[in-house]
Amino acid sequence: xxxxxxxxxxxxxxxxxxxxxxxxxxxxxxxxxxxxxxxxxxxxxxxxxxxxxxxxxxxxxxxxxxxxxxxxxxxxxxxxxxxxxxxxxxxxxxxxxxxxxxxxxxxxxxxxxxxxxxxxxxxxxxxxxxxxxxxxxxxxxxxxxxxxxxxxxxxxxxxxxxxxxxxxxxxxxxxxxxxxxxxxxxxxxxxxxxxxxxxxx
Amino acid sequence: xxxxxxxxxxxxxxxxxxxxxxxxxxxxxxxxxxxxxxxxxxxxxxxxxxxxxxxxxxxxxxxxxxxxxxxxxxxxxxxxxxxxxxxxxxxxxxxxxxxxxxxxxxxxxxxxxxxxxxxxxxxxxxxxxxxxxxxxxxxxxxxxxxxxxxxxxxxxxxxxxxxxxxxxxxxxxxxxxxxxxxxxxxxxxxxxxxxxxxxxx
DNA sequence: GAGAATGTACACTACACAGTGTAGTTCTTA
DNA sequence: TAAGAACTACACTGTGTAGTGTACATTCTC
Numbered sequence: 235x236x237x238x239x240x241x242x243x244x245x246x247x248x249x250x251x252x253x254x255x256x257x258x259x260x261x262x263x264x265x266x267x268x269x270x271x272x273x274x275x276x277x278x279x280x281x282x283x284x285x286x287x288x289x290x291x292x293x294x295x296x297x298x299x300x301x302x303x304x305x306x307x308x309x310x311x312x313x314x315x316x317x318x319x320x321x322x323x324x325x326x327x328x329x330x331x332x333x334x335x336x337x338x339x340x341x342x343x344x345x346x347x348x349x350x351x352x353x354x355x356x357x358x359x360x361x362x363x364x365x366x367x368x369x370x371x372x373x374x375x376x377x378x379x380x381x382x383x384x385x386x387x388x389x390x391x392x393x394x395x396x397x398x399x400x401x402x403x404x405x406x407x408x409x410x411x412x413x414x415x416x417x418x419x420x421x422x423x424x425x426x427x428x429x430x431x432x433x434x435x
Numbered sequence: 436x437x438x439x440x441x442x443x444x445x446x447x448x449x450x451x452x453x454x455x456x457x458x459x460x461x462x463x464x465x466x467x468x469x470x471x472x473x474x475x476x477x478x479x480x481x482x483x484x485x486x487x488x489x490x491x492x493x494x495x496x497x498x499x500x501x502x503x504x505x506x507x508x509x510x511x512x513x514x515x516x517x518x519x520x521x522x523x524x525x526x527x528x529x530x531x532x533x534x535x536x537x538x539x540x541x542x543x544x545x546x547x548x549x550x551x552x553x554x555x556x557x558x559x560x561x562x563x564x565x566x567x568x569x570x571x572x573x574x575x576x577x578x579x580x581x582x583x584x585x586x587x588x589x590x591x592x593x594x595x596x597x598x599x600x601x602x603x604x605x606x607x608x609x610x611x612x613x614x615x616x617x618x619x620x621x622x623x624x625x626x627x628x629x630x631x632x633x634x635x636x
Numbered sequence: 637g638a639g640a641a642t643g644t645a646c647a648c649t650a651c652a653c654a655g656t657g658t659a660g661t662t663c664t665t666a
Numbered sequence: 667t668a669a670g671a672a673c674t675a676c677a678c679t680g681t682g683t684a685g686t687g688t689a690c691a692t693t694c695t696c
Binding site: 441442443467468469479480483488489 | 685687692693694
């Protein structure tokens with residue numbers, strides 16, 4: 235037997251996969267339950283046997299995408315390592331996350347929804363935003379260590395990550411532009427680090 | 436007579452105003468022609484006598500908002516004036532535009548639409564983006580004058596305006612956050628200038 | 637004040653879509 | 667292999683909404 239799962243589990247999985255595909259491409263409004271059922275190769279009734287409503291299904295899918303793109307842990311501040319290298323590592327990690335296609339799709343769908351139906355996905359968007367906070371922790375530690383003292387502690391973390399997003403997130407989310415190529419990623423990360431170190435000390 | 440316009444002109448104007456109000460609040464999908472007609476105090480038939488379709492009306496409204504928020508002219512580079520002051524002036528002008536409520540509403544509606552119906556408002560979004568180019572021209576002139584030579588000429592203009600948008604545009608558009616207060620605007624503009632000058636020479 | 641242009645009320649078509657009810661079929665498992 | 671769980675086809679309700687057609691009313695213009 236090539237599918238170890240029970241029929242009902244396979245069906246459920248097919249529905250989830252189809253829903254992800256459709257929502258990623260078309261967003262919430264323009265995706266119909268009939269379409270999802272057809273793509274999943276499942277009757278519409280089965281979709282409703284697994285998920286009570288379209289909203290519920292959408293919520294589950296956002297949750298799914300969220301989990302699949304969030305495997306990040308805090309980068310610790312190291313007083314012994316050069317600042318430049320630590321900053322580069324921090325921003326490369328961030329850059330990798332921003333350019334991950336699941337993350338981008340999640341962000342696109344969540345943002346589109348949160349723009350004209352705040353309650354549905356607003357929480358997701360603010361969770362996306364809260365993930366910026368790695369830079370906050372790192373910078374706080376650096377400043378406690380007497381480094382980078384010229385940086386405004388409130389603005390600086392967002393200045394760092396915002397710089398990446400200017401090139402590697404907003405154009406992709408709002409204009410559907412392709413991800414940055416490797417050379418461009420390198421330029422952006424290094425320019426951001428250079429600028430920040432020049433500014434912050 | 437307190438209304439010098441003909442009936443038909445008044446009706447048309449009422450429709451446009453109602454449509455702007457509704458689209459600003461609810462976006463394209465969630466705004467119905469019946470609602471627009473009711474808000475305008477006009478029969479639906481009259482709406483259709485003035486505008487052939489909802490898409491057409493939406494396009495006209497985007498055009499309207501565009502014109503009402505675009506009264507910008509190029510800031511010339513002045514070799515005699517201090518760089519810092521010129522940069523501050525440039526960014527203050529940009530900041531004012533970004534925080535204009537009509538501009539924000541336009542951007543919000545256009546971006547929401549362009550995310551899941553590219554053809555409709557994509558052109559509008561790219562026009563919004565092209566307006567960044569004032570900084571390009573100014574920087575080119577400064578570099579031709581031998582200043583700010585350490586800045587990457589491709590990235591630098593977007594680094595400047597992107598920094599403002601990190602604080603004064605994206606949170607407002609995507610999270611419906613309130614505009615920045617005056618003190619915060621000042622902090623952002625000055626930090627951006629400081630950082631850029633530290634980096635670019 | 638007559639005729640043309642414009643607006644109004646309202647009924648109507650056409651469609652897309654969320655969600656349900658049911659009778660019958662297929663799969664799983666004890 | 668029998669019973670129950672899950673799936674399927676399909677018809678159906680209800681709703682929202684774009685857009686049209688028409689008969690009648692109002693407003694403008696000469």
